[in-house]
Amino acid sequence: MSRDQKKNIKEKTQNDDKDFVFGLHSVKEVLKGDRDVNKLFLQSDLKDRNAQELKQLARKHKTLISEVPKSKLDTMTNGGNHQGVVAAVAAYQYAGIDDLFARAEEADEDPFILILDGLEDPHNLGSLLRTADAIGCHGVIIPERRQVGLTQTVAKTSTGAIEHVPVARVVNISQTIDKLKQRGVWVFGTDMSGQSLFTMDASLPLAVVIGNEGKGISPGVKKHLDGVLTIPMTGHVQSLNASVAGALVMYEVFRKRQGH
Known part of the structure; x- marks a missing residue:
């Protein structure tokens, strides 16, 4: 050699x-x-x-x-x-669920948490972290398997937001949703048919699930939701990129909580 x-x-x-x-x-x-x-x-x-x-x-x-x-x-x-x-x-440290609730308590706000169900594109995760930081989301939850983690591509795409938004990684999304509901959090998912995003009550302790880029929210996770939110659209293409959909949902929560 x-x-x-x-x-x-x-x-x-x-x-x-x-x-x-x-x-x-x-x-x-x-x-x-x-x-x-x-x-x-x-x-x-x-x-x-x-x-x-x-x-x-x-x-x-x-x-x-x-x-x-x-x-x-x-x-x-x-x-x-x-x-x-x-x-x-040093390697990125994942947060715990309690850390997300503590962050909301420190801000004297009802929790607002983003849950990602099987995102595969690190650019989507990075973009969502960037938006989550911008609107004051209290944290993000991702599954351990079949989901992109906190990679350097994610860090680069987030332009530093990865340092400010706690990300909790869990074994089972469905079980985690049940635990959130036990703590008073209402959990909604995004889908083609459901309640209009514009009519949602954002004052509640809230978590929103964004599904996989191609398959959406998995059927097993859907069974545990309190409801489904739909982003109204009038164009020919009735679907949005995961990071775009997540950004619209987060800003609607932000807008309503700001009283606008």
Whole structure:
């Protein structure tokens, strides 16, 4: 085995033990948050204001800074759009259901929780986290199996929102819905036929289920819902992307709770 092959194996093994966050917005949010950041990698020819801000945040965070060539960052991110900055961080920590309720209690608000039933596209999850952060959703629940988790693609798409929205991962969505209902939460799903989204009572302690991109909400989960919400549409295509549908539902809850 050549020296270069050994070096590549060593670097791959080291990288497998780390989680990388990349892109200006995502790295800034990590450095502003509480998660452990092991090292900040900056492209060696990056000398603009963003680079100086990142260095200041890293020093405040007591994070090591390493200036490396662009080729190194390309390798670390598998050719991703890193914008000249990568952070090696501790793995994302999932929250517990109690954390979501605590977040609502701290805000002195009735809980509003987003439940995702089998989303497969990390870009959809990242977009939903971004919207959830924007409207003050108290957290997101996802299943452990047949569902995309908190990957770096999700982090990148969320543009840092992943650092602010707690995500709980559970074994069984149906059982979790029953537990939420026992705690006074009303749980609705989105579907083609149901109550209009515009007539819903958003003042209730509320959870909304968004289904899989192609199959929608699974039949087993549907049986546990308190009701179904439909997004009114007049066009020829009577379906929406999962992240778009979720965003519309979340903003309708936000609008109603704001009294608009």
